[in-house]
Amino acid sequence: MELDLSLTGIRITRKCSLHKLTEFYQEPADQERAKLAVLLRYPLEKADHRPNGVVVIPAFNEEATIGDVITSAFRHADLPVWVVDDGSTDLTKERALTAGARVLSLPFQIGAWGATQTGLRYAHKLGVDFVITMDADGQHDPMSAKHLLETVVSGKADVALGTFEARGSGLRRVAWKMMGLASGLDFRDPTSGYRAMNASAIKALTSSAASMLDHQDIGVLILLVRARLRISEIPVNMFPRKSGQSRIFSTWRVVFSYMIHTLSLALAKRQLRRNQPSKQRNTAA
Numbered sequence: 495m496e497l498d499l500s501l502t503g504i505r506i507t508r509k510c511s512l513h514k515l516t517e518f519y520q521e522p523a524d525q526e527r528a529k530l531a532v533l534l535r536y537p538l539e540k541a542d543h544r545p546n547g548v549v550v551i552p553a554f555n556e557e558a559t560i561g562d563v564i565t566s567a568f569r570h571a572d573l574p575v576w577v578v579d580d581g582s583t584d585l586t587k588e589r590a591l592t593a594g595a596r597v598l599s600l601p602f603q604i605g606a607w608g609a610t611q612t613g614l615r616y617a618h619k620l621g622v623d624f625v626i627t628m629d630a631d632g633q634h635d636p637m638s639a640k641h642l643l644e645t646v647v648s649g650k651a652d653v654a655l656g657t658f659e660a661r662g663s664g665l666r667r668v669a670w671k672m673m674g675l676a677s678g679l680d681f682r683d684p685t686s687g688y689r690a691m692n693a694s695a696i697k698a699l700t701s702s703a704a705s706m707l708d709h710q711d712i713g714v715l716i717l718l719v720r721a722r723l724r725i726s727e728i729p730v731n732m733f734p735r736k737s738g739q740s741r742i743f744s745t746w747r748v749v750f751s752y753m754i755h756t757l758s759l760a761l762a763k764r765q766l767r768r769n770q771p772s773k774q775r776n777t778a779a
Contacts, residue, residue: 525604526705529612532578532598545574547624547643548617552609554580556630557589563632564593571626571639576616580609586630607710610687615700618693626690627710634688638730642690651726653695653718655681656688658732679719681727685711688730695723 549567553560560577567575577590581603590597598616600609610627617625626643628634638656645654659682687710691699698704698721699714707713718725 525608528600528602528604529608529615529705531601532612532616545620545622547573547626548613548622549573549575549626549628549639550578550610550613550617551575551595551628551630552578552580552606552613553582553586553590553630554603554606554609555582555584555586557582557585559632560586560630561589561593563628563630563634563636564590564595566636567628567639568594570636571643573626573643576613577630578609578613580604580606605708606687607707607714608705610710611699611704614696618696618700622696623693624690625696628688633732633734635731635733638688638728639690642688642728642730645726645728646690646692650724652692652723653725654690654728655683655715655725656686656730656732657681657683657727658686658730659683679712679715681712681715681725683727684715688732694721698723 549571551560551563551567556563564575564577567573575593575595577586577595577597579587579590579597579599581600587597587599598612600612604612613627614625624643624646626639628636628639634656642654642656645651695718698717701717704714704717707717715725
């Protein structure tokens with residue numbers, strides 16, 4: 495089957511391998527076309543069918559865990575679940591559909607943050623009021639989802655950042671400390687992808703500036719701070735990774751490369767510190 499997305503400048507056939515696509519479409523402009531392809535491919539729903547809130551799960555080759563994650567998200571968040579399939583080559587898409595999620599398929603892999611932003615853009619276009627983002631690998635405990643969402647729905651914050659400091663390995667803690675020192679932002683778990691946000695935060699993270707980011711960490715928080723949005727840290731429970739390993743905190747070499755990129759961004763935005771709004775901390779479980 496051929497997917498013709500001529501309006502985006504993308505034409506994909508079965509004969510074109512994922513490796514070649516990923517290698518060829520690696521520029522930011524091509525990633526933007528991939529996100530636009532999703533918006534064009536999946537029509538917007540009628541106003542009376544639009545959900546008030548959704549769970550967005552970026553996923554790449556997570557066939558082993560995605561089904562259970564979706565089932566638990568339905569049970570505890572009580573919201574529709576969207577899986578943004580980031581060019582998976584396994585059965586992630588099929589198992590997500592079987593579990594009852596709506597699957598938004600990217601034409602090739604653009605990374606976890608790019609996939610997350612694709613879901614946020616679709617939510618923004620649809621007029622969704624609240625979004626919860628969580629990982630597909632089973633680390634985020636869905637039982638914490640409602641607590642995150644309540645913090646935002648109640649108006650206490652624009653963004654609820656799920657924190658679990660106990661997961662911090664030596665590599666991770668070094669990275670967190672350097673991020674804080676470089677950016678001037680004090681967050682206990684800045685790399686957590688477990689978050690709830692309102693429409694204002696969703697809009698801020700669909701911007702072209704957000705598209706230039708590679709990871710959903712300090713750069714995302716900087717953009718939220720610059721938009722003068724209130725961020726509340728909420729303790730959540732997280733589980734050990736069921737399979738695979740972190741793509742960022744696996745070796746010192748990978749962490750070093752990641753930190754060079756992140757610190758460059760943080761230092762460039764250091765002047766935002768004086769504009770930082772009051773950051774709330776919630777110590778309730």
